[in-house]
Amino acid sequence: MAAERRGASIARPEVTVYTRPGCPYCFLLRRGLRRYGVPFTEVDIWRDPPAAAAVRAVADGNETVPTVEVGGRWLVNPRARRIRDLVPSSGGRGGVDSALEQTGARPGEAGEERPQSWRGIEDRRR
Template sequence: MAEDRAGVVVYWRPGCPYCMNLRLQLRFSKLEYTEVNIWRDPEAAAFVRSVADGNETVPTVTVAGKAMVNPSRRQVMDAVRAQAPGPGA
């Protein structure tokens, strides 16, 4: 299930400018993360709806299982440092 994905997971969908921006910013960091296209993964889409008041609001990012809806790069990196310290944080 989508909720069981470990580490940092970025849920996104094609055509989303906010997703494109965050994904580009994260690619320039040393952070290791997994990207999940919610249009290709129904369980991931359901997970995003469960944490975004029934909406498929992306990007949604989980860090050590804690979800953030439409976070900034800084919020993601702060969460990584707080929740999952280690390489790339």
């Protein structure tokens, strides 16, 4: 705690996103993490059998993606905001960018165009 008060940086937990090609939910999660400034490593479970086994171990035997590991904690199909909340901000990174903070908008509401193919997915979540 004293180190925090002196301004020492806090180590961020490593974020690993387990995905597979063509997964629209993985696309949305990666986009959200980039918007929030959360650095992550992506692992394709179709190319990495041990990674696929790790995902099955935490997802009741299923290869559910995206599955995310944040500093040893596993989350199955989380939202980017949940991951952002688990990763402490340091040096101004890891939080919502200033434009979104000023408007109070959430990612996906800042007026940007989305590919037509993704609109149906977002509509079903509402």
